[in-house]
Amino acid sequence: MRFVCYTKDSMKKNTKLYETVAALMAPGKGILAADESDSTAGKRLAMVHLPNEPEHRQDFRELLFTAPGIEEYLSGVILYDSTIRSFTDDGIPFPDVLTAKGMVPGIKVDLGTTDLHGFKGEVVSQGLDNLAERFAEYYDLGARFAKWRAVITIDDEETPTDAAITMNALLLTRYAQLAQAAGIVPMVEPEVIYAGDHSLARAEQVTTRTLQILFQTLMTYRVDLEGLILKSSMVLAGDMHPEQSSPEEIANATIRTFHMSVPYDVGGIVFLSGGQTPKRSTENLNAIAKLGEQPWPITFSYSRAIEEPVLMTWQGRPENVPEAQKTLLYVSKMNSLASQGKYDPALDKKLK
Numbered sequence: 423m424r425f426v427c428y429t430k431d432s433m434k435k436n437t438k439l440y441e442t443v444a445a446l447m448a449p450g451k452g453i454l455a456a457d458e459s460d461s462t463a464g465k466r467l468a469m470v471h472l473p474n475e476p477e478h479r480q481d482f483r484e485l486l487f488t489a490p491g492i493e494e495y496l497s498g499v500i501l502y503d504s505t506i507r508s509f510t511d512d513g514i515p516f517p518d519v520l521t522a523k524g525m526v527p528g529i530k531v532d533l534g535t536t537d538l539h540g541f542k543g544e545v546v547s548q549g550l551d552n553l554a555e556r557f558a559e560y561y562d563l564g565a566r567f568a569k570w571r572a573v574i575t576i577d578d579e580e581t582p583t584d585a586a587i588t589m590n591a592l593l594l595t596r597y598a599q600l601a602q603a604a605g606i607v608p609m610v611e612p613e614v615i616y617a618g619d620h621s622l623a624r625a626e627q628v629t630t631r632t633l634q635i636l637f638q639t640l641m642t643y644r645v646d647l648e649g650l651i652l653k654s655s656m657v658l659a660g661d662m663h664p665e666q667s668s669p670e671e672i673a674n675a676t677i678r679t680f681h682m683s684v685p686y687d688v689g690g691i692v693f694l695s696g697g698q699t700p701k702r703s704t705e706n707l708n709a710i711a712k713l714g715e716q717p718w719p720i721t722f723s724y725s726r727a728i729e730e731p732v733l734m735t736w737q738g739r740p741e742n743v744p745e746a747q748k749t750l751l752y753v754s755k756m757n758s759l760a761s762q763g764k765y766d767p768a769l770d771k772k773l774k
């Protein structure tokens with residue numbers, strides 16, 4: 423099934439949203455997801471044996487956002503509620519640091535997942551309560567785009583169910599409506615989880631189904647697709663599957679999936695890294711870009727695949743900040759090249 427494009431109609435007057443989408447999807451740039459909840463940020467800090475204290479979280483984020491020249495490769499950064507309210511040591515609010523460098527501040531607005539009663543192992547995301555008020559405040563704090571993550575897990579033949587996908591699609595749609603009404607670009611993220619023993623073909627089937635249901639729902643509720651960004655998983659065999667696919671196989675499956683499910687007027691598509699190593703995330707993005715121009719601009723929006731090499735260089739030591747910032751620049755540059763199909767893994771001795 424191929425979607426008929428959503429026609430340009432009289433609703434299409436969201437110029438500000440389109441400007442934000444254009445800024446975020448600027449060629450050769452990607453979006454950093456620095457939006458871990460405080461508890462997930464603690465897991466990252468634990469990798470370098472730091473306790474989960476606000477000052478350590480702030481130090482790491484300050485290192486990222488103030489890295490000299492990073493705006494050459496990053497068009498935007500997704501923040502978390504406590505991060506959008508944080509300041510540098512010099513007292514500059516984080517969103518202002520980003521805006522001053524020409525990067526667009528974003529905000530994660532879902533409040534994590536909860537069980538979908540009656541559907542073993544399936545979850546829905548929370549956070550619609552008071553979301554209009556939260557959007558108004560986030561807008562005042564500088565946010566111009568917002569992410570909502572839904573989690574789709576592949577298990578047996580019955581999981582995920584259409585019921586769980588549909589419920590998540592409705593929640594994503596309601597949040598996207600509220601975001602656009604507030605002048606904020608929704609970045610809808612139905613993450614098909616990489617962990618598992620499923621095949622590449624099963625991942626393709628589930629991702630296609632998920633995106634078809636999501637975009638049907640978004641269109642039913644008249645969300646302006648041109649003023650929206652899809653944040654997607656790459657189509658990957660599960661990490662426990664015996665046959666791991668080549669970047670070319672992954673690229674073909676991913677682009678085939680999008681052509682079967684993503685209307686052509688969607689403003690852009692960005693990828694999460696999903697637990698792949700930094701090198702594989704970059705190689706796979708490169709293979710996707712090498713397939714040539716698509717109806718949508720496509721780039722990266724990684725968290726772990728960018729932050730982990732930076733954390734490892736930093737180790738929580740102030741004297742390592744300049745070197746860690748150089749690592750951030752390097753990883754971002756490699757992904758910038760990959761988003762243009764110009765990354766050469768043979769020349770890259772650093773990413774692992």
Ligand code: 13P
Pocket residue numbers: 455571611693694695696697723724725726727
């Ligand atoms: P990863 O790149 O670590 O998967 O994170 C991206 C993201 O935004 C997950 O919600």
